[in-house]
Amino acid sequence: MAKLLDIKNLRTQFRTSGGVVKAVDGISYDVEEGETVAIVGESGCGKSVSAMSVLRLIPDPPGRIVEGSIEFQGRDLLQLSAEEIRKIRGAQISMVFQEPMTSLNPVLSIGQQLTETICLHLGVSEQEANKRSRDLLGMVGISDAARRLKQYPHHLSGGMRQRVMIALALSCEPKLIIADEPTTALDVTIQAQILELMKDLSRRLGVALIIITHNLGVVARYADRVNVMYAGKIVEMGSAEQVYHNPQHPYTVGLLASVPRMDQHRGKRLVPIEGQPPDLTRLDAGCAYRARCRWAVDRCTAEIPPLEELADKQFAACWRSGEMQALRREAS
Amino acid sequence: MYKYVVKRLLMMIPTLIGAAVLVFLLLRAIPGDVCEVRLAGTGLYADPAEIELCQKSLGLDKPLILGLDTQFTDFVGGYFTFDLGESMWTGKPITYEIGLRFKLSLQMAIMATVVAVAIAIPLGIISAVKQDTWIDYAVRAFSIAGIAIPSFWLGIMIILGLLIFTQAWLGEPWMPPIDYVSPLEDPWRNLSQLIWPAVATGYRYSAVATRMTRSAMLEVLREDYVRTARAKGLMEKVIINHHALKNALLPVVTIIAIEFAFLIGGLVVTEQVFNLNGLGKLFVESVGNQDFALTQQLVMLVVLVFVFTNLVVDVFYAWLDPRIRYS
Numbered sequence: 175m176a177k178l179l180d181i182k183n184l185r186t187q188f189r190t191s192g193g194v195v196k197a198v199d200g201i202s203y204d205v206e207e208g209e210t211v212a213i214v215g216e217s218g219c220g221k222s223v224s225a226m227s228v229l230r231l232i233p234d235p236p237g238r239i240v241e242g243s244i245e246f247q248g249r250d251l252l253q254l255s256a257e258e259i260r261k262i263r264g265a266q267i268s269m270v271f272q273e274p275m276t277s278l279n280p281v282l283s284i285g286q287q288l289t290e291t292i293c294l295h296l297g298v299s300e301q302e303a304n305k306r307s308r309d310l311l312g313m314v315g316i317s318d319a320a321r322r323l324k325q326y327p328h329h330l331s332g333g334m335r336q337r338v339m340i341a342l343a344l345s346c347e348p349k350l351i352i353a354d355e356p357t358t359a360l361d362v363t364i365q366a367q368i369l370e371l372m373k374d375l376s377r378r379l380g381v382a383l384i385i386i387t388h389n390l391g392v393v394a395r396y397a398d399r400v401n402v403m404y405a406g407k408i409v410e411m412g413s414a415e416q417v418y419h420n421p422q423h424p425y426t427v428g429l430l431a432s433v434p435r436m437d438q439h440r441g442k443r444l445v446p447i448e449g450q451p452p453d454l455t456r457l458d459a460g461c462a463y464r465a466r467c468r469w470a471v472d473r474c475t476a477e478i479p480p481l482e483e484l485a486d487k488q489f490a491a492c493w494r495s496g497e498m499q500a501l502r503r504e505a506s
Numbered sequence: 507m508y509k510y511v512v513k514r515l516l517m518m519i520p521t522l523i524g525a526a527v528l529v530f531l532l533l534r535a536i537p538g539d540v541c542e543v544r545l546a547g548t549g550l551y552a553d554p555a556e557i558e559l560c561q562k563s564l565g566l567d568k569p570l571i572l573g574l575d576t577q578f579t580d581f582v583g584g585y586f587t588f589d590l591g592e593s594m595w596t597g598k599p600i601t602y603e604i605g606l607r608f609k610l611s612l613q614m615a616i617m618a619t620v621v622a623v624a625i626a627i628p629l630g631i632i633s634a635v636k637q638d639t640w641i642d643y644a645v646r647a648f649s650i651a652g653i654a655i656p657s658f659w660l661g662i663m664i665i666l667g668l669l670i671f672t673q674a675w676l677g678e679p680w681m682p683p684i685d686y687v688s689p690l691e692d693p694w695r696n697l698s699q700l701i702w703p704a705v706a707t708g709y710r711y712s713a714v715a716t717r718m719t720r721s722a723m724l725e726v727l728r729e730d731y732v733r734t735a736r737a738k739g740l741m742e743k744v745i746i747n748h749h750a751l752k753n754a755l756l757p758v759v760t761i762i763a764i765e766f767a768f769l770i771g772g773l774v775v776t777e778q779v780f781n782l783n784g785l786g787k788l789f790v791e792s793v794g795n796q797d798f799a800l801t802q803q804l805v806m807l808v809v810l811v812f813v814f815t816n817l818v819v820d821v822f823y824a825w826l827d828p829r830i831r832y833s
Contacts, residue, residue, distance in 0.1 A: 231736055235638075263739035271737075276730040281752045281827055291738045326828040342738065 177245075178349055178382050179205040179228070184242035186220075186227045189235065193455035197223040199406035200242070202481075205350065210376060210383040212397035212414070214390065214429070218451060220406040221386045222272075225352045228384075229263050247349070265295040268343035270372075272355040274335035278327040284311075284338055285323030288345060295346040310341040314371060333364035340372060344379070351376070352384045357392070369396055390433050394418050402426050405452050405462035408481060412488035422490035422498050424467045461492070469494055469501050507824065507831065514820055518813050525809040529802050530581055531570075539566050540594040540796045564594050564799075581802060595797040603788065603800060604807065610686045611785040614700055614707070615769035621708025622715055623762060629712075630719020630758070634727060635746060645716065652713025661706040661779035668702070684781050703780040707773060711765050718761045722754035729753070755826060763819040771808040 186198040198220045205211050213221045226232050227239050230251065244251040246267065251259060271277045279287060288310065289303040298306070304323070311319035314337040327335055336356060343351045353372060357365035369385075373396050376383045385397060393400050393414055400417045402410040402425065410423040421427045428447040449466040461467070464474040473493050481491040494501065541560035546552035561567045571578045584590045590600040633645035665681070672680035682699045689696040726732065727750055735749045774786035785804065792800040824831045 229737060231733060260739050260741065263737055265739055269734075269737040271730060271734060273730050277734045279731040279735065279749050279753070280829060282749070283828070290740070290744075294741075295739060326832070328829050329832075339734075342734075 176207055177204050178207045178209075178247065179384075180243075180245040181224075181228070182243045182245075184224065184227060184244065185240045186223050186232060186237060187240050188237045190455075195454045196406050196457060197237075197454060198227060199457070201401075201403070201406075201408045203401050203408060203411060205382050205384060207349070208376070208380045208382055210373065210385060210396055210398050212393045212400045213384065213386045213403060214388065214393055214400060215403035216388055216451060218454070219403045220454075221403050222354050224403070225269075225354050225384060225386050228352060229267055229269065230259050231263075231269075261295075264291055264348070265346045266348055267350045267352065268346070268348045270336070270339045270343050270351060270353040270356045272358050274332050274339055274359060277339055278335055280327055283324055283326055284330070288323070288338075288342060291342060292345050306345070307341075310345055311338070313344070313375065314338070314341045315367075316341075332360055333368065336360060336364075336368055337371070340368070340375070344375060344381070347379070348381060350382045350384065352386070354386045355388070356385070357389075358387075372396075390418075390429060402429070405457065406454060407462065407491065408489075409463065409492070410488075410490045411481065412485075416485070416488045420485075420488075420499070421502075422484055422488060422495040423492045424469055424494075424498075425463050426490075427498070427502060428466075468505070510824060510831075511817075511821060514817050518817065521813055522806075522809065526582065526802075526806060529805045529809075530578055533798050533802060534570060534577075536796065538796055540564065540798065541566065543794075543796050544595070566798075581799075590803050591799050593792075593797055593800045595792070595795045595800070600800055600803050604785070604803065607783055607785045607788050608807075609688070610700075610782060611770055611773070613689065613696075614704060614773065614782070614784065615766055617700055617704035618708040618711055618769055619762065619766050621704055622712035622765070625708070625712035626715035626719055626762075627758070630716045631723055631746060631751065633716070633720045634723030637724060645720070649713040649716040649720075652709050652716075655710070656775075657706050657710050658775040658779045660709060661703060661776055664702050664706055665779070682780070686783065699782075703773075703776055703782060706780075707769065707776055711769075714765065715758060715761050719754065719758050722757050723750060726750045726754040752826060756823060759819055759822055759826075763815045767808070767812040767815040770811045771804065 181204065182202045183200050184198055184202070185196070185200055188195040188197055201220075201224055203211070213224065215221045223232065223237075228244055228246075228251065230239070232239065239252060242252070246262070251262065254262070278284070285304065285307055288307040289300060292298060292303040292306050293300060296303075296306075307323055308319040311322055316322055316334060316337055322330075327338075330338065340356075343353075351372075356372065357368050360368060369392060372383065372385075375381065385392065387393065397414045400410075400412060400414050401408050402417065402423065404425050410417060410421065410426045412422075417426060418430070421430055425447075428445070431445040432447055434444060447466055452462050452465065459478065460475040461470070461477075461479055464470040467474065471493065477493075479491045479493045479495075481489045482495075483489050484495055490498075492498070539561065541557045541564065542552075545557055545560065558567070565577060565580055568580070569576045573579075580591070592599055593603050596603065629645050629648070633642045636642050669679045669681065672678070682702055683695055684699070686699065687695045729750075732745060732750055735745045740749070771785045771789055773782075773784060774790055776782075777784040777786045785807075789801070789804050791797075792804060
């Protein structure tokens with residue numbers, strides 16, 4: 175399959191009064207056509223910023239993409255003019271945000287918000303855009319679409335609004351949808367529905383998905399490939415299968431140990447990752463995870479481990495990833 | 507929507523009744539009355555019998571509230587017979603006294619509002635969009651100056667400026683006309699009289715509204731739905747004018763409306779500076795003369811203007827924000 179999105183050495187920083195925050199610090203990954211890639215990590219690790227950087231939605235000031243390239247279908251998005259990137263937003267690459275309650279404009283009707291995008295990017299008449307909006311709402315499982323189009327966001331529940339956001343993201347047949355924690359704000363019962371819907375639509379329409387999440391269950395079930403992020407860097411990368419069953423970075427190991435799993439017996443205690451993520455303004459020359467890492471050695475303080483390929487397309491950034499299997503066995 | 511407006515109209519009634527009672531009682535709580543001011547105001551001896559006679563002729567000897575023929579029934583009864591009575595000082599009909607000045611004050615208020623809105627909305631938006639650039643600093647300096655500079659001082663400067671510049675350019679000094687002409691009769695003359703006070707008051711008024719527009723805009727621009735609008739690939743001007751402004755306008759409309767209602771009766775000093783015969787001046791005179799009949803009708807007029815502007819604002823709110831429209 176062809177590469178749809180190819181991010182190389184992306185660095186996004188925020189200048190604040192407390193210093194420069196290195197939110198995304200040299201990450202590289204790619205997304206193939208029709209593929210679902212998950213980006214996993216805890217709050218503040220730079221996953222959302224890395225996603226927003228793709229569409230250049232980082233507010234400047236204070237944020238700025240200082241380095242790297244983001245090739246989308248062979249064009250570097252970072253080199254495009256403001257007008258060119260605007261034409262890609264919503265048309266070729268669209269986004270679904272975390273907060274369905276606030277992501278829709280409260281004073282515009284659902285119909286207005288859908289049709290304006292369709293008219294803009296597809297250049298069709300208002301009538302046609304209206305018809306397409308109705309079809310889209312049907313596609314995301316909203317019944318009585320004609321009535322819903324006339325309603326306003328406050329008439330809809332959170333789950334419904336997220337469906338509208340997905341309809342919006344799909345409205346102009348994009349090649350890639352970036353979903354930034356699409357289910358975090360929703361009830362558990364709705365979460366599965368929304369994810370199923372996204373996965374199903376992406377499969378049917380051949381749209382690639384980047385799902386940003388801190389929910390490993392989501393990863394296991396829906397992603398083809400996984401990028402694990404920590405303190406602005408990708409620390410592990412591989413297929414969902416590889417990362418879930420054979421994690422090679424201590425952070426991934428820790429994440430997996432901290433969530434309940436159906437395949438373990440119920441009496442087993444969950445093991446949290448101790449400590450806090452590091453201050454992103456004060457990163458030093460060593461591995462950012464070492465303070466929380468149970469297997470840290472002297473070398474971790476001196477040098478940042480590079481992201482290296484260990485097995486078939488599985489990468490990890492740890493000096494001890496070669497011993498990881500043995501270390502894990504020892505610990506459990 | 508229709509129901510909403512009718513409901514709001516009905517809610518005006520208790521407000522007006524409350525205001526009427528309050529105004530009536532508060533005025534009577536002031537010691538003295540118009541007869542004492544007229545006959546004994548100079549400090550010379552006045553015959554008590556004469557004062558009594560005067561009070562009798564104006565109905566000031568009647569009981570206040572209790573009874574069928576009281577000062578209060580005289581006041582309120584006027585609204586049912588469409589006769590607001592006469593000024594206790596000049597003896598002319600109150601409708602004549604107020605009508606003479608109301609046109610000028612209303613026109614002034616409207617013109618000042620137009621000036622203010624025309625300045626405030628665009629400047630507020632630019633200032634918010636270009637936050638922390640030199641444009642923003644310039645706009646903020648302009649609006650802070652507007653709040654700090656008293657309108658009457660600005661008015662005096664405008665008049666002085668006019669005199670000096672016309673003297674230099676035309677060879678003879680030019681002053682705005684003093685007497686009010688209807689804009690239908692002689693729009694040019696009307697405008698040349700009122701544009702200067704409208705600018706002087708409109709500037710201060712716009713300063714408040716600019717700051718409000720700026721801060722409301724800044725808040726809205728940080729909202730998630732503005733980010734969504736950007737992610738949809740909308741053009742920046744559509745995002746600002748359509749998505750953001752409609753949300754940011756609510757507090758601005760409130761400020762503008764309150765200021766507008768205030769301008770109807772509150773321009774006492776500016777009217778003095780520009781020598782305008784407006785409601786503000788009439789207000790001060792009627793209070794000074796203890797002309798109860800006129801003062802209470804003036805207050806009721808201002809109350810009516812406030813209540814009506816509030817109604818317009820509420821309807822506008824409902825139009826802007828569906829959450830109000832449907833609740």
